[in-house]
Amino acid sequence: MSDSSEQKKLLLHVCCAVCASYPVLQLQEMGYEVILYFYNPNIYPIEEYQRRLNELKKLAERYNIRLIIEETGYDYWLNLVKGLENEPEKGNRCRVCFKERLSKAAVKATEENCEYFTTTLTVSPHKNSKQIFEAAKEVCNNIQNPPEFLEIDFKKKDGYKKTSNFADKYGFYRQKHCGCEFSIRK
């Protein structure tokens, strides 16, 4: 790893502890000083939200890295996706959902003097990384002097497998649905 004086600061938007478990180490290996950022108002119900957040707090403690938590509430998020409730996963509701989370991450990265930001959302084999990268591009086009978004598909090069192994090793809770109420499979 590089000397800390040379490290570049990166804000990592994190959806849950499982998905962060390997990407954090990977980014540190690449020489980044990582700050965790939890902003996921899409998660339903509140018990599930708390559970994922608590797991992430455990990860932050274990890896000894800073965690920033941002909250706007589920009702705020519901309002953003109004009219898109029946969209399938990977459809327009997800595009709005990604954009919301990444736009707050970009703003926070700037506030924290991070030159870079990225997200653990690409770990999931159920998500289309191209759709996430496009959402990030739109976000960056809409703000002045945005931080650079790193287009890393964390599931690639065995990333998903390695992430699963780390999550199992540390016993992190694995959720059964993506986040919102519309993603709960009957």
Ligand code: SF4
């Ligand atoms: S399925 Fe997942 S990504 Fe799509 S809108 Fe729901 S929580 Fe967001």
